Amino acid sequence: MELFKRDTLTLAERLNRDFADLDLIERLNRIGGLAYRAVFTSHLEMADQVLTWAAALSDQSINMATLKTSRLFPENKSLLQITRDRYGIDIAEFEPDSDVLARYLADCGMARFHSSGEARKAASKNRKWSPLDEALKGADVWITARRRGPGAETLEFAEWDQARGLLIINPLADWTDRQVQQTVAAHEIPVNPSNAFATGSNTPALVDDGTPATPGAEPVEVSQKVHFIC
Numbered sequence: 154m155e156l157f158k159r160d161t162l163t164l165a166e167r168l169n170r171d172f173a174d175l176d177l178i179e180r181l182n183r184i185g186g187l188a189y190r191a192v193f194t195s196h197l198e199m200a201d202q203v204l205t206w207a208a209a210l211s212d213q214s215i216n217m218a219t220l221k222t223s224r225l226f227p228e229n230k231s232l233l234q235i236t237r238d239r240y241g242i243d244i245a246e247f248e249p250d251s252d253v254l255a256r257y258l259a260d261c262g263m264a265r266f267h268s269s270g271e272a273r274k275a276a277s278k279n280r281k282w283s284p285l286d287e288a289l290k291g292a293d294v295w296i297t298a299r300r301r302g303p304g305a306e307t308l309e310f311a312e313w314d315q316a317r318g319l320l321i322i323n324p325l326a327d328w329t330d331r332q333v334q335q336t337v338a339a340h341e342i343p344v345n346p347s348n349a350f351a352t353g354s355n356t357p358a359l360v361d362d363g364t365p366a367t368p369g370a371e372p373v374e375v376s377q378k379v380h381f382i383c
Contacts, residue, residue, distance in 0.1 A: 185213020188294035209240035221248040247284035
């Protein structure tokens with residue numbers, strides 16, 4: 154195993170250079186070779202599912218986690234178990250402290266939650282950031298499915314998170330919507346139909362025959378059907 158150094162500036166630069174010439178599974182194998190504990194946090198969206206599929210095929214032990222908030226869609230709960238069964242992997246669930254949430258809502262009230270931006274930020278911290286911090290405890294590498302796009306045009310493959318003291322790696326940083334959808338179709342990766350339309354995405358979701366689900370959109374070539382959960 155390559156020695157992981159806390160002075161990661163040089164390491165991040167090297168990964169940003171090397172990843173451009175590697176395919177997705179090679180990138181994950183590279184991560185596994187340098188990290189003592191790599192954690193991938195999945196939102197169960199389409200790109201996350203592609204990364205989960207690739208991690209299951211890689212030669213490395215990558216810890217997988219998802220945040221179990223009180224506002225998850227039922228379809229995501231089903232998809233989580235389907236994904237575990239399909240790839241024979243463990244995906245740990247981290248959830249907010251129910252007592253803390255109950256106290257917050259009792260103090261804040263739902264009316265204030267819907268009307269106040271500060272209240273929503275506080276609720277987001279309780280529901281998302283606290284369990285995320287727990288999921289990343291002890292990790293030296295945090296893997297995400299983030300990709301370049303509006304607001305993230307310069308997203309790097311690797312970047313240092315000073316606040317958490319770990320290296321963030323984005324193996325899909327240079328992937329397009331089309332690549333994600335074609336990979337899902339070609340390998341029949343299970344996805345949630347409610348996640349098929351990414352916010353701000355110009356690429357349509359696919360119906361069973363590979364034609365776009367939105368009128369007037371460009372056809373996308375696929376070799377197999379997208380596997381939506383029921």
